[in-house]
Amino acid sequence: MSYTPIVPLSGYAGWAFLNRTMDKQKAAFVASADLQSTETYFRDKIGTIKSAEDLVSDRRLLGVALGAFGLDDDINNRYFIRKVLEEGTLDADSLGNKLTDKRYLALSKAFGFGDYSIPRTVLSDFPDEILQNYEEHQFEIAIGNSDETLRMALTVQRELPELAGKSTSENTKWYSIIGSKTLSAAIQTALGLPASVSSLDVDQQVTIYRQKADAVFGASDPAQFTDADKLDKLVKLYLLRGELTAVRSQSSQSIALQLLQDHGAGRSISLLL
Numbered sequence: 274m275s276y277t278p279i280v281p282l283s284g285y286a287g288w289a290f291l292n293r294t295m296d297k298q299k300a301a302f303v304a305s306a307d308l309q310s311t312e313t314y315f316r317d318k319i320g321t322i323k324s325a326e327d328l329v330s331d332r333r334l335l336g337v338a339l340g341a342f343g344l345d346d347d348i349n350n351r352y353f354i355r356k357v358l359e360e361g362t363l364d365a366d367s368l369g370n371k372l373t374d375k376r377y378l379a380l381s382k383a384f385g386f387g388d389y390s391i392p393r394t395v396l397s398d399f400p401d402e403i404l405q406n407y408e409e410h411q412f413e414i415a416i417g418n419s420d421e422t423l424r425m426a427l428t429v430q431r432e433l434p435e436l437a438g439k440s441t442s443e444n445t446k447w448y449s450i451i452g453s454k455t456l457s458a459a460i461q462t463a464l465g466l467p468a469s470v471s472s473l474d475v476d477q478q479v480t481i482y483r484q485k486a487d488a489v490f491g492a493s494d495p496a497q498f499t500d501a502d503k504l505d506k507l508v509k510l511y512l513l514r515g516e517l518t519a520v521r522s523q524s525s526q527s528i529a530l531q532l533l534q535d536h537g538a539g540r541s542i543s544l545l546l
Contacts, residue, residue, distance in 0.1 A: 325358035361387020
């Protein structure tokens with residue numbers, strides 16, 4: 274059996290509840306029979322995998338590999354994943370380096386098929402490394418099945434500090450954020466930006482993100498989100514502004530429905546007269 278996380282509330286109240294119960298809920302999720310069976314299989318088999326072809330040929334192992342990097346939806350794209358893995362990360366022209374979504378680059382780097390004569394799958398601590406990531410992502414997916422907004426908040430809390438702490442330029446960090454569907458959507462909401470920002474030229478987007486971040490947080494560099502207080506503020510703004518947008522949308526829909534009902538009632542009365 275699998276454990277379904279309990280999310281009785283939405284928005285910021287749901288986030289507060291989830292954080293209070295996180296350790297117990299995650300422990301119960303990881304201990305579930307389905308997840309333990311999958312992890313046992315991965316531990317037993319991954320050391321025998323010596324090539325990208327070996328990995329993509331075993332659907333169960335591939336599911337864990339992709340799931341550890343949030344790429345679950347690519348389970349049927351075996352040729353594409355094999356190419357990403359085989360080309361590695363050392364060549365700037367490799368597929369993983371060219372793709373905007375850097376999860377593929379992280380996947381390729383983690384397994385090392387295209388970078389080393391002996392892949393990282395044979396390392397003694399490799400299963401623990403992958404399975405820790407797998408558990409994190411699968412727990413987030415389970416939360417998302419109940420509340421997608423809270424799943425996104427968890428993803429921001431996990432991914433943004435790591436990205437923000439990299440020794441890259443401010444602009445490069447913003448490019449990475451823009452390239453992440455989850456991070457860009459959450460930060461747009463937190464900063465009060467419309468979704469239409471995504472349709473602009475990427476350099477224009479960076480300028481807007483920087484200006485808005487400076488106005489809201491007092492600094493334009495994403496490096497500030499390595500600070501726990503700044504990160505908490507960002508997540509709180511994302512959840513609260515998301516709630517406000519949802520309430521406004523529901524209110525608009527209710528008004529439109531009432532107008533339609535009133536119009537229909539008026540027509541009925543006129544017909545009776």
